[in-house]
Amino acid sequence: MSVTLHDQGTEDGRFSVSFKRVDDYIMAESLRYIPRSVVDTWAQREYLVVFGIPSVDLEARRRRRYLQRTTCWRFPGVATKSNNFTGEMLVLYVLARHPSHGYNYSAGVQEEASEWHDLLTLYLGEGRVTTNKTVGGHGFWGIEAEVGMSRKTFMWFHHAVQLFPNASYLAKGDDDMFLRVPQYLADLRTLPRHGLYWGLLREKRGFREGGRVLFRYITGFCATLGRDVAEHVVSYEPLRRTVYRPQNADPMQFYYLTMDHEDMMVGRALYDMQYPVVFAREQTCSFHDLHEGFQVEPLTSNSVVIHHLWESEYAEMMERFGNDTSPSPRKFRRPSRCFIGFPCNT
Numbered sequence: 001m002s003v004t005l006h007d008q009g010t011e012d013g014r015f016s017v018s019f020k021r022v023d024d025y026i027m028a029e030s031l032r033y034i035p036r037s038v039v040d041t042w043a044q045r046e047y048l049v050v051f052g053i054p055s056v057d058l059e060a061r062r063r064r065r066y067l068q069r070t071t072c073w074r075f076p077g078v079a080t081k082s083n084n085f086t087g088e089m090l091v092l093y094v095l096a097r098h099p100s101h102g103y104n105y106s107a108g109v110q111e112e113a114s115e116w117h118d119l120l121t122l123y124l125g126e127g128r129v130t131t132n133k134t135v136g137g138h139g140f141w142g143i144e145a146e147v148g149m150s151r152k153t154f155m156w157f158h159h160a161v162q163l164f165p166n167a168s169y170l171a172k173g174d175d176d177m178f179l180r181v182p183q184y185l186a187d188l189r190t191l192p193r194h195g196l197y198w199g200l201l202r203e204k205r206g207f208r209e210g211g212r213v214l215f216r217y218i219t220g221f222c223a224t225l226g227r228d229v230a231e232h233v234v235s236y237e238p239l240r241r242t243v244y245r246p247q248n249a250d251p252m253q254f255y256y257l258t259m260d261h262e263d264m265m266v267g268r269a270l271y272d273m274q275y276p277v278v279f280a281r282e283q284t285c286s287f288h289d290l291h292e293g294f295q296v297e298p299l300t301s302n303s304v305v306i307h308h309l310w311e312s313e314y315a316e317m318m319e320r321f322g323n324d325t326s327p328s329p330r331k332f333r334r335p336s337r338c339f340i341g342f343p344c345n346t
Contacts, residue, residue: 018235019158019161019231019234019235019240020240021162022155022158022159022162025123026122026123026155027159027162029121029122029123030120030121030122030123030155030159031120032121033109033110033113033114033117033119033121034113034117034119034120035117038081038085038117039163041084041085042085042090042163042164043163043164043165043166044166045079045085045086045090045164045166046166046167047079047087047088047089047090047164047166047167047168048088048089048167048168048169048185048188048189049088049089049090049167049168049169049170049171049185049188049224050089050090050091050092050160050164050167050169050170050171051089051090051091051092051171051172051173052092052093052094052120052153052156052157052159052160052170052171052172052173053065053068053091053092053093053094053172053173053174053175054093054094054095054149054152054153054156054172054174054175054262055093055094055095055175056095056096056098056126057095057096057097057098057101057105057106057108057109057126058098058100059108061175062108062112063311064175064176064311065093065112065175067311067314067315068091068175068177068178068314069116069118070314071178071314071315071317071318072178072179072180072181072314072317072318073091073181074318074322075180075181075182075322075325076181076182076325077089077181077182077185078090078091078181079091080116080118081115081116081117081118088185089181089184089185090164090167091118091173092118092119092120093118093119093120093175094120094122094152094153094155094156095109095119095120095121095122096122096124096125096126096148096151096152097122097123097124097125097126098125098126099125099126103125103126105121109121120156120159122152122155124148124151124152124155125148126145126148146259146260146261146262147246147254147259147260149262150243150259150260150261150262150265151243151246151259152262153172153220153262153263153265153266154233154234154239154240154243154265155243156172157170157172157225157230157233157234157266158234158240160230161227161230161231161234167227168193168226168227169188169193169196169224169225169226169227170224170225170227170230171222171223171224171225172220172222172223172225172262172263172266173221173222173223174220174221174222174307176221176307176308176309177221177222177305177306177307177308177309178305178306178309178313178314178317178318179222179304179305180303180304180305180321180324182324182325182326182327183304183324183327183330184304184305186327186328186329186330187304187329187330187342188224189329190329190332191280191332191340192226192278192340193226193227194226194228194278195226195228195229195276195277195278196224196225196226196229196277196278196280197218197223197224197225197226197229197267197270197277197278197279197280198218198223198224198225198279198280198282198340199218199219199222199223199224199280199282199287200218200219200222200281200282200284200287200295201216201217201218201219201279201281201282202216202217202218202219203215203216203217204216204217204258204261204264204267204268206255206256206258206264206268207252207255207256207258208256209256213271215267215268215270215271216267216271216279217263217264217266217267217268218263218266218267218279219263219287219294219295220261220262220263220266221287221305221307222287222305222307223263223266224280225266226277226278229270229275229277232269232270232273232275233266233269233270235273236269236272236273238253238257238272239257239259239265239269242254242257242259257269276338277338278337278338278339278340279338279339279340280332280340280341280342281339281340281341281342282304282342283341283342283343283344284297285297285300285302285303285344285345286302286303286304286305286330286342286344287304287305287307288303288305288306288307289307289308290306290307290308290309290313291308291309291310292308293307293308295307299317299320301345302344302345330342330345331343
């Protein structure tokens with residue numbers, strides 16, 4: 001079954017996209033630990049943005065989820081169980097079945113879901129990690145784990161466009177980031193609703209049959225998409241087929257779709273579809289790694305998204321930024337129709 005949704009925020013209504021609904025069984029599995037009343041509440045709310053954060057059914061990642069919930073998701077404006085999911089921004093964690101639990105969900109996940117009502121539990125199995133990368137660290141998890149992350153990310157957006165019909169934006173983040181929510185929301189309210197693709201902008205030279213392509217993408221630790229952009233990603237049929245039926249794909253197809261990195265996969269889908277987006281380009285003074293990674297910068301008053309922080313630093317971030325609950329939106333420049341730029345404050 002296909003759904004046709006008209007893009008939010010268009011001036012003349014000429015854009016629309018058709019995509020296949022999430023299979024009923026898959027959706028039921030994803031929502032197995034979420035009460036029906038909560039799902040109905042989500043659908044009725046008019047969230048400005050809904051964040052999906054792919055995470056893992058392991059104790060180290062459970063601690064990260066708890067640290068986010070008890071620090072940055074306590075900012076005003078975040079919709080949680082404690083306020084009956086009322087607010088401009090909803091955050092959900094997206095899990096898969098981990099091999100260490102026999103590809104079932106652990107008892108800890110059931111307890112966590114009962115307490116917070118913010119876990120989507122996908123039917124798919126988590127890819128095995130084959131490198132020495134650690135939580136909060138920089139590097140590559142191995143091809144099986146990275147493709148698994150890409151599948152989770154696609155499924156997040158696919159679920160989200162269906163579960164949140166009134167949300168203006170859909171976003172993807174990481175569980176080892178700290179987000180200054182009031183500043184993020186203040187900035188988001190000033191950005192265009194149609195075509196938005198916001199975050200740290202990079203370029204990648206990818207594979208295709210018979211050659212290479214150069215495309216742009218937003219780094220995955222905080223990527224915000226206009227609803228229309230997310231709808232176009234999940235309507236890209238070659239990617240959808242490979243995500244849901246990887247066993248039927250030629251091994252090179254994962255590289256042709258750039259599924260070895262989930263953030264590049266999103267940018268590649270938009271490039272392949274030639275969908276016109278508005279890149280809202282951040283600088284590393286505001287969206288950055290803290291200790292290791294490609295964008296390591298010191299913590300300053302300009303910091304909005306802080307990535308790769310230590311467990312001990314979530315509370316420190318909240319102590320530093322927690323009282324800044326009504327910031328002014330940052331000013332940006334728009335040198336062309338396709339680009340918006342946030343300058344660093346001096």
